[in-house]
Amino acid sequence: MDDFRLIADRLAADISEGRLRPGDRLPPQRRFAREHRIAASTATRVYGELVRRGLAVGEVGRGTFIRAARPPADPALAEPAAAPIDLELNFPLLPEQGELLAKSLGGLIRADALGSGLQPTTPSGTAAVREAAATALRRGGWTPDPGRILLAGNGRQAISAAFSALAGIGERIGVEALTYPVVKAIAARLGITLVPIEVDEDGMRPDAVRAAHRATPLRAIYVQTAVQNPLGMTMPAGRRQELADVLTELDLPAIEDGVNGFLRADLPPLLALAPDHVMLVDSLSKRLAPGMSLGFLVPPPQFAERVAAALRSGGWTALRFAMEVATRCMADGTLAEIEAAKRRDARARQEVRADCLAGFTVRADPGSYHCWWELPEQWRAETFVAAAARRGIAVSPAAAFTVGAGHAPSAVRLALSCPPPDRLRAALEQLAGLARGTAEEAGIE
Known part of the structure; x- marks a missing residue:
């Protein structure tokens, strides 16, 4: 029997050479299996591989289509x-930012600066990067304590470390019923079960958090309070306070994804309302550029060591050179x-x-x-x-x-x-x- 990847390779070649065009519907999986004399389960894996490669889109029972090329x-x-x-x-990139970055980073080519950037580091980074990050993360009158900031390679690694620190294999984290897709992949790799929490026009519903936790206890929730992906809403002040109150009532930790928060710098994060229950994660990927990222975590004091251990064991600690680059861009x-x-x-x-x-x-x-x-x-x-x-x-x-x-x-x-x-x-x-x-x-x- 052909390996499903080889069959996927042949379909990928058909797409590349124009025999399958964007928008073409692939046959139902059972028919595809019969035509190729493979098991239905193999056909499912072939279609899944095409979706994973970004070559197709669809769901079982609803049709699978070739998607537009990158x-x-x-x-x-x-x-x-x-x-x-x-x-x-x-990933927003503006035409003028290349010139701005070139001016900021010119000094890094000096031997002394390069030598500093080649040194080993820890999850807490350097005092300079923490001070600069505290200013960069400031929103709506709230500024984090620089001493509480930990560093990851990027935002995805920061989320991974937060999940790993708060939940183990088979344990549950509540998330918005429609959420950032990478979170689903992170949870799957860590063996964590995601529990969909209902949302409305103001964001995650506090009563739904309470109901889900009482039904079967959650280890934490993951929530986007500003410019939620994909729904686009920003949680108003009243809803933030209600959610903070529920977290305190249930003694339930929250992971607050603030990656899009810079677009609404007028509003403080949920962390400002429940500092003992909320861990903020953020990064430079959208603020600056995906190729010049750095991840930030601001955990409650009781979780700091667990998060630092997760960063070390997961290989998610930021590189010293990336810290040097980010420090310059943030500080100047x-x-x-x-x-x-x-x-x-x-x-x-x-x-x-x-x-x-x-x-x-x-x-x-x-x-x-x-x-x-x-x-x-x-x-x-x-x-x-x-x-x-x-x-x-x-x-x-x-x-x-x-x-x-x-x-x-x-x-x-x-x-x-x-x-x-x-x-x-x-x-x-x-x-x-x-x-x-x-x-x-x-x-x-």
């Missing part, structure tokens, strides 16, 4: 008109300047989105780089994703963010940060026209 790493290698428009990835004002420019850019892009998708049901913080689009009733998310792929536009279906076995809503998340503004407008106008029609009109049967 743009090349160097945009100069592709014809601009033919390059797909990426509304999946959300470069990071603050780039953040302010990104806040302006995100609001401008949301204005474009509001104009192009007027009349549709769309949820977004006005300062966010993404939005949640509840599709018209004639569309299912996976079918719409396939139809968009045929037009060279990559979007993310609701199923990518759904926790548990529940039905995914008919919605898509649009990431707005990557395309130039003119291409973003063109893509949104195409999607709006597509949504006003039907799958049959779009050639998706």
Whole structure:
């Protein structure tokens, strides 16, 4: 019997050479198994491998479609008109930030600076990076104690360390019913069970946290209080206080993901309301750039050593050179300047989105780089994703963010940060026209 990866390789070649086009529907898995004389379980693994590689999108029983190709790493290698428009990835990079970073980091080429960056380090890093990070993490009048800050290689590693410190194999962490997809992968690798918690227009519901914990105790919750991914909402002050009160009542820890919080710097984090129960995680990946990231954790004192041990044992401790780079950018004002420019850019892009998708049901913080689009009733998310792929536009279906076995809503998340503004407008106008029609009109049967 062929290894499922070899079959996936052949399908990947068909996609690369144009025999399978974006938007094409793959046959049902049982029929695919019969045609290729393989077990149904092998067909399932083939389709799963295509999804894992980012070549297909879909769910068992609902259809699997070839998705739009990724743009090349160097945009100069592709014809601009033919390059797909990426509304999946959300890493904002501004044209002017390269020059700003070059000025900030020029001194690192000196021998003494390089020597410092090559030294070993610990999860607590250096006093300089902690002081700079405390200023960078300041929001809504709240500033962390520099002595409580720990460092990871990036935000994902910070989340991994937090999960590992608070829950063991088979234990439960509550998360928003629609959440950041990487959290699902992290939990799976650590053997942690995620429990979906209901949300409303203000974010995670405190009463739902209480009910889930009383049904079967949770070890912690994971929550995004500012510019939630994928739903786009920002938790108002009243809801934050209610959630903080429930955490204190239940003596339940929370992991607060603040990676998008810099886009709403006017609001303090949940940690400010429940400092003994909330661990803040953050990073420079979106604030600065994915290739120049550093992760931050601000744990309650009683969890500090456990988090530090998790960083060491997981291999998630930040490199000293990355700390040196980040310290310079944070301390000299470069990071603050780039953040302010990104806040302006995100609001401008949301204005474009509001104009192009007027009349549709769309949820977004006005300062966010993404939005949640509840599709018209004639569309299912996976079918719409396939139809968009045929037009060279990559979007993310609701199923990518759904926790548990529940039905995914008919919605898509649009990431707005990557395309130039003119291409973003063109893509949104195409999607709006597509949504006003039907799958049959779009050639998706």
